[in-house]
Amino acid sequence: MNNRLVLIDGNSIAYRAFFALPLLSNDKGVYTNAVYGFTTMLLKVLENHNPSHMLVAFDKGKKTFRHETYASYKGTRQKTPSELSEQLPMLHDLLASFDIAVDQQDLYEADDLIGTYARLAEAEGYDIDIITGDKDLLQLVSEKITVHLTRKGITEMDSYDIEALYERYALQPEQIIDLKALMGDSSDNIPGVPGVGEKTALKLLAQFSTVAGVYDHLDEVSGKKLKEKLADHRSDAEMSRKLVTINTDAPINKALKELSYASFEPNKVGEVFKEFGFKSLLERIGSEEAEEESSQSDIDVEVELLTADVKKAALQSPAAIVIELPQENYHTSPILGMGIANDNGVFFASPEVIEGSKELQDWLASDDEKVVYHAKKAWVSLKWKGLSLNGVTFDAYMASYLINPGETNHELSDVASRHAVGKVRTDESIYGKGAKFTVPPVDTLAQFVGEKAVVLRELHPLLAKELKARDMDMLFEELEFPLAAILSQMEFQGVDVNAESLKSMGQELEKTLAKVEAEIHELADVEFNINSPKQLGEILFDKLNLPVMKKTKTGYSTSADVLEKLEDKHPIIEKILLYRQLGKLNSTYIEGLLKSISDKTGKIHTRFNQALTQTGRLSSIDPNLQNIPIRLEEGRKIRKAFVPSEPDWVLLSADYSQIELRVLAHISEDEKLIEAFKKGEDIHTQTAMEVFKVEADDVTGNMRRQAKAVNFGIVYGISDYGLSQSLGITRKEAGQFIERYLESYPGVKRYMESVVEQARKDGYVTTLMNRRRYLPDINSRQFNQRSFAERTAMNTPIQGTGADIIKQAMIRLNDELKKKGARARVLLQVHDELIIETPKEELAWLETIVPSVMEQAMALDVPLKVDLSSGSTWYDAK
DNA sequence: CGTCACACGC
DNA sequence: GACGTACGTGTGACGG
Numbered sequence: 001m002n003n004r005l006v007l008i009d010g011n012s013i014a015y016r017a018f019f020a021l022p023l024l025s026n027d028k029g030v031y032t033n034a035v036y037g038f039t040t041m042l043l044k045v046l047e048n049h050n051p052s053h054m055l056v057a058f059d060k061g062k063k064t065f066r067h068e069t070y071a072s073y074k075g076t077r078q079k080t081p082s083e084l085s086e087q088l089p090m091l092h093d094l095l096a097s098f099d100i101a102v103d104q105q106d107l108y109e110a111d112d113l114i115g116t117y118a119r120l121a122e123a124e125g126y127d128i129d130i131i132t133g134d135k136d137l138l139q140l141v142s143e144k145i146t147v148h149l150t151r152k153g154i155t156e157m158d159s160y161d162i163e164a165l166y167e168r169y170a171l172q173p174e175q176i177i178d179l180k181a182l183m184g185d186s187s188d189n190i191p192g193v194p195g196v197g198e199k200t201a202l203k204l205l206a207q208f209s210t211v212a213g214v215y216d217h218l219d220e221v222s223g224k225k226l227k228e229k230l231a232d233h234r235s236d237a238e239m240s241r242k243l244v245t246i247n248t249d250a251p252i253n254k255a256l257k258e259l260s261y262a263s264f265e266p267n268k269v270g271e272v273f274k275e276f277g278f279k280s281l282l283e284r285i286g287s288e289e290a291e292e293e294s295s296q297s298d299i300d301v302e303v304e305l306l307t308a309d310v311k312k313a314a315l316q317s318p319a320a321i322v323i324e325l326p327q328e329n330y331h332t333s334p335i336l337g338m339g340i341a342n343d344n345g346v347f348f349a350s351p352e353v354i355e356g357s358k359e360l361q362d363w364l365a366s367d368d369e370k371v372v373y374h375a376k377k378a379w380v381s382l383k384w385k386g387l388s389l390n391g392v393t394f395d396a397y398m399a400s401y402l403i404n405p406g407e408t409n410h411e412l413s414d415v416a417s418r419h420a421v422g423k424v425r426t427d428e429s430i431y432g433k434g435a436k437f438t439v440p441p442v443d444t445l446a447q448f449v450g451e452k453a454v455v456l457r458e459l460h461p462l463l464a465k466e467l468k469a470r471d472m473d474m475l476f477e478e479l480e481f482p483l484a485a486i487l488s489q490m491e492f493q494g495v496d497v498n499a500e501s502l503k504s505m506g507q508e509l510e511k512t513l514a515k516v517e518a519e520i521h522e523l524a525d526v527e528f529n530i531n532s533p534k535q536l537g538e539i540l541f542d543k544l545n546l547p548v549m550k551k552t553k554t555g556y557s558t559s560a561d562v563l564e565k566l567e568d569k570h571p572i573i574e575k576i577l578l579y580r581q582l583g584k585l586n587s588t589y590i591e592g593l594l595k596s597i598s599d600k601t602g603k604i605h606t607r608f609n610q611a612l613t614q615t616g617r618l619s620s621i622d623p624n625l626q627n628i629p630i631r632l633e634e635g636r637k638i639r640k641a642f643v644p645s646e647p648d649w650v651l652l653s654a655d656y657s658q659i660e661l662r663v664l665a666h667i668s669e670d671e672k673l674i675e676a677f678k679k680g681e682d683i684h685t686q687t688a689m690e691v692f693k694v695e696a697d698d699v700t701g702n703m704r705r706q707a708k709a710v711n712f713g714i715v716y717g718i719s720d721y722g723l724s725q726s727l728g729i730t731r732k733e734a735g736q737f738i739e740r741y742l743e744s745y746p747g748v749k750r751y752m753e754s755v756v757e758q759a760r761k762d763g764y765v766t767t768l769m770n771r772r773r774y775l776p777d778i779n780s781r782q783f784n785q786r787s788f789a790e791r792t793a794m795n796t797p798i799q800g801t802g803a804d805i806i807k808q809a810m811i812r813l814n815d816e817l818k819k820k821g822a823r824a825r826v827l828l829q830v831h832d833e834l835i836i837e838t839p840k841e842e843l844a845w846l847e848t849i850v851p852s853v854m855e856q857a858m859a860l861d862v863p864l865k866v867d868l869s870s871g872s873t874w875y876d877a878k
Numbered sequence: 879c880g881t882c883a884c885a886c887g888c
Numbered sequence: 889g890a891c892g893t894a895c896g897t898g899t900g901a902c903g904g
Contacts, residue, residue, distance in 0.1 A: 186889085197889080198889090434879070435879090529900090529901080531884095531899090531900055531901070532900080532901055532902085533882085533883055533884070533901080534883095534901080534902080535901095552882080552883070553882090554882070554883080555883095557883085558883085558884085559883075559884065559885085560884080560885075580884080580885075581885085583899090583900090584884085584885055584886070584898095584899080585886095587898085587899055587900075588885080588886075588897090588898055588899060589886085591899095592898070592899080609896095612896085613895065613896070614895075615894090615895070617888085617895070617896080618896095619895085619896050619897075620896090620897080621896095621897065621898090622897090622898095623897085623898080624886085624887085624896080624897045624898065626886095626887060626888075626896080626897085627885090627886045627887035627888080627896080627897065627898085628886080628887075629886060629887080630886095630887075631886085631887085635886080660888095712894095713894085715888095715894085716888085716894040716895075717894050717895095718893080718894055719892085719893050719894090720893095721892070721893055722893065722894070725893095782891090783891075784891055784892060784893070787892095787893075788892090788893065788894095791893085791894075792894085795894065795895095799888095799894085799895080830887075830888070831887085831888045831895095832888070833888090
C-alpha cells in the first residue's frame, strides 16, 4: 500500500475547536473544549484517511522570519485567550499518548513546517493530506497533496485537490498566493490592495493569472478606481505575496520515517481521556476501562422465568413492566417477552406465557397500578395480540422527553444513565444492529428485560420528581399522557385507503413518466438517470451549458428553485420539473403508501411520534401521513385514495385557521394583532396594510403575498436570509421587511425581545401549557448558534402553544365523543388539523361539536377559529 | 450502511 | 466579511 502522510495544523485546529464548541470544562474545572474538539477531529481523520505517517505541526515563538519583512505581521491579532492557551499542553499530552509525531520551530510557522514536510513526502511518492482551518495552505495542493479545510464545527471538512480547488476558485494552487496577496488577510494583518476583496481578486486573476501579470498589464485593468488602487499599493501587494508564500524549505526536526504511525493503544489513550474527563470518547476508542463500564450491567438481579402457571407474586402492583419488542414498528413486531419488577422481585414472561396465562392477562387489563416505558407502544403492540393494558400511571419515556426534548436519545439505557440509576445495557449491545440483529437465548433475554424493569422502577420516582420540579406534572398527566392513549387508538384504528385507486393512479403516472423521460432524453440527446442530481447537473451545466446559479458541496445544485430560474432558458427544464414532481408522487406516495397497507386490516397504520420534536408537535412515520400532497392538484389527487372505513361514512376535516398567529397575538398582547383577529380581518391583508402603510383597498396581490411570507417567517422563526429565499429578494430587503413588521406590531417586538431576554436568564423557553425547550446556545459566542437560539426562543412558544392547543382539543373531543357514545372517531392529526371519520348520521352533530370543542380548547385573548369540510374522500373534505 | 440532494407537509 | 440559517419524513443515488 502507498504511504499516506497526514499533516495537521495544530494551532489552527485547536483554535477552530475552541471557538466552535462551548467553553466546556471537565470535573476538575479545567477547560477542555479545544482539546475535546481536536480529539474528535483526530479520531475522524485516523478513521477516514488511515495514515501510515502522521505529524502535527505547531507554531512556536512569537517572532517569525515574516516579521523581518513586515514588522506588523499578525499585528492586529488578538492575544490568544488564556482559556485556549492553557489547553495547549494538554494537546501535547494527547498526541504523545497517540504516539503521533509533533514538530515546531523557532521563527517558522506551522504552515511552513507543513509545507516542508509535504513537499518532502511528495518527492518520495507519498499521498499527503493536510488538515487545517487556514485557506492559505491551499497553495500546497498538488497531484499528491490534498488539503482538507474545516467547515462548520470541526469534524466536517471540505477537501481540495486540484480539481476541487479549480471548481471553487477557478485557480491553480499557486495562484492562491496571488489571491491572498491581492485581497489581503485582516486576521494576519496582511494589507493586500485596499478595496480588493475576493471577488475582484478572482476577476483579476482570471484575466492576468498572477500579481505580476496584473502589474504587467495594469493599463488593461477595467475600472479607473481599481487601476489607481492597484498602482498605489503595488509594494503592498508584492510584500503581501511574500508574506503569504509558505516556505517549503524550513528547518525540520524529523525525518519522514520518524513520522510513521501504525495505530494507537486504546489503553494508553484511554488513560489520557480519563484524565481529561472524555467519557464518551472512552467508549468510542474501545479502551478496556470503557468496555468494562459499558458492557457490564451493574444491576445485580435475579430474574425469575415465569411458567404458564404464573405465580401471584409476579402480578402484584405497583409494578414496573417492560414489553420487549425486537422491531421498531410496534404494529407488526412480535413481542419477545415482558419484564416485571415489583416488591416481590423481578420476573420475565415469555411470549407463550403472555398469550397463555389468563391470570397475567387479567392483571394487565386490571386497574392495578403499572409503570411503563413508552405506554403507546405497549398499548398498541398488546392490542394487536388482542390484549388490553390498563392501570398505567406513568410513562418514563414520555417523562424523559418532556423533561428535556433536546435530548435526542430517550432509549431506556440513556435515560437511566442520565439520571444515574443503575446502568442498563443498550439494545444494540444485546441484539446487534442491522443485518446482524439476533435475539439472544431466553436466559440472556430475560436477564436483560428484567434489568430494564428494575431500572424503570427506580427511574419512576426520580422522573416524577423532575417533572414536578419543573411544574410539568399537569402537562404530563393531563395532556401528554391522556393523548398517548388517544393516539394509540388512532394508530390502531388506521386509515382506510383504496388500494385500487392508488394503483390506477400509479399506472397513469408511470405512463406519463415514461413519456416525459423520453422527451427529456430526446432534448438532452442522451439517455441518463434524471433522478441522479449528479448526472442531471452534468447534462444541464456541462452539456447544455446552462448558467450555474448555485452549487452544492458535491456539485451543481439542481433544486427546484434553481431550475425555476432556468425555465425560460431551455425547454428541458420544465420537463425535468414535471418529471421530478411526478416521480416523487409515484415513488413516495403511490408506491410508498401501497407498501404500507397492512395485510391484516387493509388499512394504513401510521405511528405518531409523541416524543421527538423540539416544539411539542407530533411527527408521523411509517408512513408519514402528515405530508400528503395538497398544494398542487396532481398531488392532491392522492387524497382521493383516503376513504372512510365503513360504508355510508364520511371524512370530516377540521382545521384551525391561523392558529400560530392567534397564539402570537395572545402571548405578545399586541393590540393591533388582537384587534385584527377579533374583527375577523384577513390577517395577511392586514399585515400588508401595516407594513406597506396603505389602505385595505390599495393592498395589491403582491403586497399580500409578501406580507403572508413575513407572517409565515414569524411563525416559523426563519431568518432574514430565509425570508429572502422564500420571496426571492435580497437579505437586506428581507431584513427591512421584518423591521417594518416589528414596527407595525410593537407588542410583537416587545414580546420577541422579552422572550429572548427570558431565555438568556433561564436557559429555556416555555409554552402556555408549560412545555419547556432548553436553549444552551442562547449565550453562545458564535454568532450563528446564538442567532439560531434567539429565533428558536421567539418561535418555540408560538409553535409549541399551537401544539398544546390541538392536543388539548383532541382530548376534549375524545371525551365528548365517548360521553355521547358516538361512533365517529379521530383518525389523524396534521399539526393544525384533525381528520375524523363518521357515520353520515352523526355528521351534523359533529359539525357543531367539533369546532366548538376545538375553539374552546384554550381561552386566549383572541378567538380561535376552525374551518370544516367533509366528503367521501380526504380529497373531497377540502 | 450512512450520507447527500431533493421534495412533500405544516 | 463569511458564516449558514423553521420542523419533520421518505426516496433514490452513490460510495465505502
